[in-house]
Amino acid sequence: MSAGVVVGGALLDGGRLLAARRTAPAELAGRWELPGGKVEPGEAVPNALVRELREELGVTVRPLLRVPGEWPVPGGRMLHVWTASVLYGTPHPLQDHDTLRWVTPDEAMALDWLDPDRPAVAWACRQLRTDLDRVQPTRPARPAR
Numbered sequence: 001m002s003a004g005v006v007v008g009g010a011l012l013d014g015g016r017l018l019a020a021r022r023t024a025p026a027e028l029a030g031r032w033e034l035p036g037g038k039v040e041p042g043e044a045v046p047n048a049l050v051r052e053l054r055e056e057l058g059v060t061v062r063p064l065l066r067v068p069g070e071w072p073v074p075g076g077r078m079l080h081v082w083t084a085s086v087l088y089g090t091p092h093p094l095q096d097h098d099t100l101r102w103v104t105p106d107e108a109m110a111l112d113w114l115d116p117d118r119p120a121v122a123w124a125c126r127q128l129r130t131d132l133d134r135v136q137p138t139r140p141a142r143p144a145r
C-alpha cells in the first residue's frame with residue numbers, strides 16, 4: 001500500500017549520505033531531511049522517489065533497498081525510506097531545500113534531522129560504516145624471514 005506515504009531517499013555515494021536542509025514550512029525550516037515527498041495515489045513508492053528527486057534535486061536515481069520500518073510524519077502519513085544511488089546528474093537544491101551536504105556517518109549523526117528521519121538515518125549510517133569496513137585495505141602480512 002502506498003496511500004498516505006512520504007518517501008525519503010537515503011542517497012549514498014562514496015561512503016557519504018546526502019542531507020538536505022528544508023526551507024518550509026516555518027516550523028521545519030533549517031532542519032535536515034532525506035529528500036523526497038508524498039507518494040501519489042496508485043504510485044509505487046520507489047517510482048515516487050525517482051519522480052520527487054528529479055523535481056527537487058534534478059537527478060535520476062536508482063532506488064536500492066527499503067530501510068526496514070516506517071515512521072509517522074505530520075498530517076497522518078508514514079515515512080518510508082529507501083537507499084538509492086545517483087544514476088545521472090549532480091544534485092542541486094532546486095526545490096524545498098536551501099542547501100545539500102554529502103556527509104560521513106559521523107557528520108550525519110551530528111545534524112539536526114527531522115525527528116521521524118532519525119532511525120532511518122542511523123540505519124543508513126550503519127550500512128555506510130559496514131561498507132567502508134569491507135573496502136578497508138587489510139594490512140599486508142609481514143614477509144617471513
Ligand SMILES: Nc1nc2c([nH]c(=O)n2[C@H]2C[C@H](O)[C@@H](COP(=O)(O)OP(=O)(O)OP(=O)(O)O)O2)c(=O)[nH]1
Nearest residue numbers: 006008033034035036037038073074079114116117
Ligand atoms: N520529503 C520528506 N519529508 C519528510 C521527511 N521527514 C519528515 O518528517 N517529512 C515530513 C515533512 C512534511 O510534513 C511531509 C512531506 O512533505 P513534502 O513537503 O516533502 O512533500 P511534497 O514534496 O510531496 O510536497 P507538496 O506536494 O505537499 O508541496 O513529511 C523526509 O525525510 N523527507
